[in-house]
Amino acid sequence: MIESPELQQVDRTYVQYKGRKLIYFAGCDYFRMASHPEVLKAVKDGLDQYGLNVAASRLTTGNHKLYGLLEGSLANFFGAESALLASNGYAPNLMVAQALAGQFSHALIDERAHCALVDAAQLLDCPIIKFKHRSPDDLGQILKRLGKIKPLFMTDGMFSHDGSIAPLQEYVHLLPAQGLILLDDAHGAGILGKTGRGTPEHAGVPRKQIIQTITLSKAFGVYGGAVLGSNSLKKSIVAKSRLFVGNTPLPLPLANAAIQSIRILKADKNLRKRLIQNTNTFKVALNNGGFEIQNNSSPVVPIIPQNAKQTARLNQQLLTSGIYPPFIKYPGGPQSGYFRFVFSSEHTQEQLNLLLKALLV
Numbered sequence: 001m002i003e004s005p006e007l008q009q010v011d012r013t014y015v016q017y018k019g020r021k022l023i024y025f026a027g028c029d030y031f032r033m034a035s036h037p038e039v040l041k042a043v044k045d046g047l048d049q050y051g052l053n054v055a056a057s058r059l060t061t062g063n064h065k066l067y068g069l070l071e072g073s074l075a076n077f078f079g080a081e082s083a084l085l086a087s088n089g090y091a092p093n094l095m096v097a098q099a100l101a102g103q104f105s106h107a108l109i110d111e112r113a114h115c116a117l118v119d120a121a122q123l124l125d126c127p128i129i130k131f132k133h134r135s136p137d138d139l140g141q142i143l144k145r146l147g148k149i150k151p152l153f154m155t156d157g158m159f160s161h162d163g164s165i166a167p168l169q170e171y172v173h174l175l176p177a178q179g180l181i182l183l184d185d186a187h188g189a190g191i192l193g194k195t196g197r198g199t200p201e202h203a204g205v206p207r208k209q210i211i212q213t214i215t216l217s218k219a220f221g222v223y224g225g226a227v228l229g230s231n232s233l234k235k236s237i238v239a240k241s242r243l244f245v246g247n248t249p250l251p252l253p254l255a256n257a258a259i260q261s262i263r264i265l266k267a268d269k270n271l272r273k274r275l276i277q278n279t280n281t282f283k284v285a286l287n288n289g290g291f292e293i294q295n296n297s298s299p300v301v302p303i304i305p306q307n308a309k310q311t312a313r314l315n316q317q318l319l320t321s322g323i324y325p326p327f328i329k330y331p332g333g334p335q336s337g338y339f340r341f342v343f344s345s346e347h348t349q350e351q352l353n354l355l356l357k358a359l360l361v
């Protein structure tokens with residue numbers, strides 16, 4: 001049974017909920033690309049020009065020029081040697097693990113890594129060791145204990161449950177020369193870094209030993225995923241990943257829309273500027289109001305109620321202010337649930353003020 005409410009997103013920053021139109025500070029459509037008129041037009045044009053579905057693996061008769069074009073756009077946007085598409089954002093991690101299985105002595109994974117990485121680790125054919133959440137110290141201790149190893153570090157870039165960011169620079173310093181980092185950057189991609197290239201750009205580290213996996217469903221607002229890495233990694237995945245070989249690629253209208261979304265995100269620098277502005281305005285005001293909010297550039301802000309009474313009160317305050325209460329339970333977050341607010345570039349100052357008023361009463 002799925003017990004979470006059924007929502008219909010409307011007018012970019014609202015949802016329809018139980019007959020009411022409420023302001024929506026949730027989801028991961030950080031630039032509201034899923035409702036951008038040009039992205040929606042690209043879906044329609046793609047359908048008219050190319051049809052819906054190739055209905056075959058890319059390695060048989062399901063390859064199409066749009067996939068190559070989208071991979072080129074992604075490689076260019078992220079400054080990667082190559083990009084390889086996946087049909088969603090969960091799959092790239094599994095594809096990488098299938099391609100690299102047997103090549104590492106140990107997988108060292110953040111204890112709160114996303115379930116996609118947890119599943120990928122099972123495919124690597126080596127011992128898996130968890131390190132403490134976002135802790136280079138613990139990772140360093142483990143490395144010291146294990147001696148000479150060839151590890152794969154596995155971590156999210158921006159953690160979706162609370163918006164915290166992995167200390168990637170420290171991890172790169174700890175990484176032995178023959179090791180690699182598998183970085184699930186589903187939430188960092190398009191968001192973090194000066195040009196939106198994600199957590200590596202945010203941390204100021206070279207891509208050389210990093211395999212970055214991304215989704216097209218969040219900052220890009222469409223659907224699908226990709227692996228960003230070297231040409232030789234791409235070759236290995238195509239040769240060895242059962243998931244890549246035996247899976248139908250994403251529908252063609254979505255590939256067309258993703259190309260358009262990348263183009264918009266690259267051209268319109270104001271989108272990221274507005275997102276940062278909205279995030280900062282909110283975080284500063286909440287900190288001034290006595291909340292302890294992480295001081296980083298992540299647009300995800302968790303508020304964890306102390307008890308059921310506080311949850312009910314906050315829920316009511318939000319509803320009274322015309323705001324959807326984004327109370328969720330999700331792996332990685334507190335078991336009893338929490339409010340997870342997410343900002344977009346498209347929220348207005350007035351909407352932010354309403355939220356602040358509701359939280360600071």
Ligand SMILES: Cc1ncc(COP(=O)(O)O)c(C=O)c1O
Nearest residue numbers: 088089090114116160186215217
């Ligand atoms: C860290 C992380 N990785 C992978 C995924 C999967 O991406 P998608 O839902 O676009 O398939 C998610 C989705 O929520 C995620 O948060």
